[in-house]
Amino acid sequence: MEENFDPVARTRANYYTPGSPVQFVCVELLKGEVSGDHAVCLTFKNISRVTLTALEIHFKCKGVDGVILCEDQFEYRDIEVKPGESFGMDDAVFVTQKAITSVDVSLKNVYSGKKVVHLDAIKRVRLPAPRRLSPELQKALEARMNRQGMKYMPQVFENGWYCACGSFHPKEEDTVYCSECGCDRILLQNALNTLLQPEKKEPAPAAEPVCPAQSEADERTRVIGADPVPPAAPVRPAAPVQEEPTRVVSSFKAEPEAEATRVMPTPKLEKPASFEPVLDRAADDEGTRVIPSTRKEPVRPAEPEDYEEDEPNDARDSVAETLIRWVPPLTAIVCAAIALWGFVYYQFMM
Template sequence: MEENFNPVARTRANYYTPGSPVQFVCVELLKGDVSGEHAVCLTFKNISKVTLTALEIHFKCKGVDGVILCEDRFEYRDLEVKPGEMFGMDDAVFVTSKAITSVDVSLCNVYNGKRVVHLDAIKRVRLPAPKRLSAELEKALEVRMNRPELKYQPQVFENGWYCACGAFHPKEEDTVYCSECGCDRILLQNALNTLLQPEQPAQTEPELETPLAPQPEQEEPTRIMGAAPVQPAQEEPTRIMGAPRRPQPQEPAAEPTRMLDDGMREQFPDRAARAQAEEGTRVMPAASRRAQPAAQQPEPDYEDNEEYEDERDSVAETLIRWVPPITAVICAAVALCGFVYYQFVL
């Protein structure tokens, strides 16, 4: 009498065997619709680059309170499993009427024709539990990837990676495509990152537009301000600097020389004429005033000295009054010319 077995529960393996060409994927519990008995089916996947022909395993089925219901070996024979294909889901390794709570599976030997790989001595590695996505993020990821049952967060570890469907792919498999749901690992991670940061593109555009908008407004005042003061700033220093520079060639040592030579002016009239000519070139024309009192007063040399000191005071006043503003104007003109040259010429 034939009986149909319907799936009751399905649990993925939480460990794997490093270096094995076969991966234990999941255990499935089926229940007969007539007898009510439970059948245990195991699913394996070929993660190697060759075709597998046989597999030997050792399993334990435990019931309530961890009681071992069955412990035995099972052999999958006459196989022709190509790389990436799954097998074993149609073969029941144990049938019982009692409730089964867990199944432990150990890989023993894997065959490729006459070649065999012994896995009994390899220690199994426990896998971290996959992280469940929220309901909203789960639906959004399924729509974006056009795949059902994407309930978990993609994760990459040192020994492999988790797909969003919950399938674990060890590094021995060496693939970026999930053999169960067909998702690309890189595209899946990019889609999830986009869903986790939906507002990032909207925030990036205003940040780029904000500094670019006021740039024309900042450049226009610079060009307008640079055009007006260029010519006056260059002409004003030329006219102002001519006045204070004229008394600079008059050295104080020349005046004592003329005062000591008063007694010799009659003997050297040419020298006296040259002295009068030199006095006439001064900015302050005091030579004529010094000539008349020189004949009336007995000490013309001291009067001439006093007038010379008064003249120097006026020159110093002129320098103190005009040098600071002239210097400020020159500095401003030089800075402005350099700025205009940089903006319009370069």
């Protein structure tokens, strides 16, 4: 009597076998509609580049209290699984009336025609748990990728990579496409990076402080009657305040008699030009004005020196100069002669 089984739970494998052409993907727990029996179905995937014809496994089913309910071998025979295809999800490996909490699967032998790969001695590697996305990020990623079930963070490890759908692809599979959801790993990662980047918002202009110096300048402007600077115009601290320079009002032109004395530039001479007061009596009503004189001071001829008084000094200077000039070379010649005589004496006389 055939019976329909409804899915109760589905759990992905948290370990894999390095170097195996077959990957254990997930375990699914089913329950019969009439009898209420529990059945276990295992799903495998061919990650090699050849067609697989058989698979031998060893499994353990545990109950609620951790007691092993069943431990047995199972064989998938007369199969023809092409690269990238999954199999085993339609075959129940164990049926029991008790509730099953966990299933442990070990790969034994994989067959491809007459070729066999033994996996008994290979130690299984536990996989890190996938990271769950937030509901908002999940919806955004599903909308961008136009797919459903994008619940997990795409991750790349040394031994493989996780897809957003939760499937793990070991490095032996050597693919960038997910065999379950069809996502491209690179496009998926780029889409997620785009969603994770914060939106660039234009910064709101900050309230610019009013310079106290400008306030004082405005007050001064109002005092002298100039046009005041509008208070609403902000003053940027970086730019200097363009204040109106203080205007110097020229004084009234003084009368000729009150005009200040002007100093005229003098030509460059060896000696500084002397300013001599010159009395200008052309107009008696005007006061005496001091006009700088541009006349050069007459150069007086140098008075001849009295050479008669300096004759004794000059004679002594000439003698001293002669001694200074000839004493050193004569001294050197005498020393050389003494050294030569001493050399000859010791060589031939003694």
